[in-house]
Amino acid sequence: MGQIEWAMWANEQALAAGLSECAGPRGAGNAGAGRGMGTRELGGKRARRAWSILVCLLEYPRSKRKKGSTMERCGQKYMTAVVKLFGPLTRNYYIRAILHAALAVPAGFLLSTILGTVCLGIASGIYLLAAVRGEEWRPIEQKPRERPQVGGTIKQPPSNPPPRPPADARKKQLAEVGG
Numbered sequence: 672m673g674q675i676e677w678a679m680w681a682n683e684q685a686l687a688a689g690l691s692e693c694a695g696p697r698g699a700g701n702a703g704a705g706r707g708m709g710t711r712e713l714g715g716k717r718a719r720r721a722w723s724i725l726v727c728l729l730e731y732p733r734s735k736r737k738k739g740s741t742m743e744r745c746g747q748k749y750m751t752a753v754v755k756l757f758g759p760l761t762r763n764y765y766i767r768a769i770l771h772a773a774l775a776v777p778a779g780f781l782l783s784t785i786l787g788t789v790c791l792g793i794a795s796g797i798y799l800l801a802a803v804r805g806e807e808w809r810p811i812e813q814k815p816r817e818r819p820q821v822g823g824t825i826k827q828p829p830s831n832p833p834p835r836p837p838a839d840a841r842k843k844q845l846a847e848v849g850g
Contacts, residue, residue: 674737674804676736676737676801676806677797677798677800677801677804677806678734678764678797678798678801678806678808679733679734679736680797681764681767681794681795681797681798681800681801682730682733682734682794684790684791684793684794684797685726685729685730685767685771685790685791685794685798686726686727686730686731687790688723688726688771688786688787688788688790688791688794689723689724689725689726689727689730689787689791690723690727691723691786691787691790692719692720692722692723692726692778692784692787693720693723693724693727718777719778719781719784722774722778723787725774726771726774726791728750728753729754729761729767729770731744731747731750732744732747732750732751732754732810732811733747733811734806734807734808734809734810734811735809735810735811735812741811743811747811748811748813751810751811754808754810755810761808762807762808762809763802763807763808764798764799764801764802764806764807764808765798765799765802767795767798767802768795768796768798768799768802769795771791771792771794771795771798772791772792772795774791775788775791775792775795778791779792
């Protein structure tokens with residue numbers, strides 16, 4: 672069996688965390704809020720949305736696998752350019768592990784964000800494992816299609832003509848077709 676590529680699992684986990692928080696319960700924070708509570712909660716919602724969008728943007732492009740083919744997500748090439756722009760900050764899995772762990776701590780204090788927090792904490796641990804094993808984010812780049820070269824498969828043309836049936840068999844075939 673081959674090596675497990677842990678970063679692939681961490682990527683899926685972190686993207687699930689970001690999507691969970693981004694599309695989380697909209698009105699859950701306002702239920703039963705007293706006077707003056709709305710402004711603080713609104714700031715918390717904005718912060719939660721901001722970090723969840725950040726996580727989604729960072730995690731949407733998949734990394735290229737070491738062996739085999741990697742299925743690219745729809746529209747990934749546009750986000751890959753953005754992630755490549757930041758260079759070592761986004762390529763290094765140690766930095767991603769620390770970032771996700773730091774984002775998971777404050778979100779853990781709200782009950783409505785517990786699912787995203789747990790997913791982000793797990794992703795942080797998996798990214799740390801991937802970093803320890805020496806994995807790194809690599810972009811999926813499309814290879815230009817090679818045109819098949821005419822005559823590239825045939826090394827040397829045939830020296831003998833193709834086999835033909837004997838002359839009398841050919842005459843019979845012509846007589847049947849013509850008559």
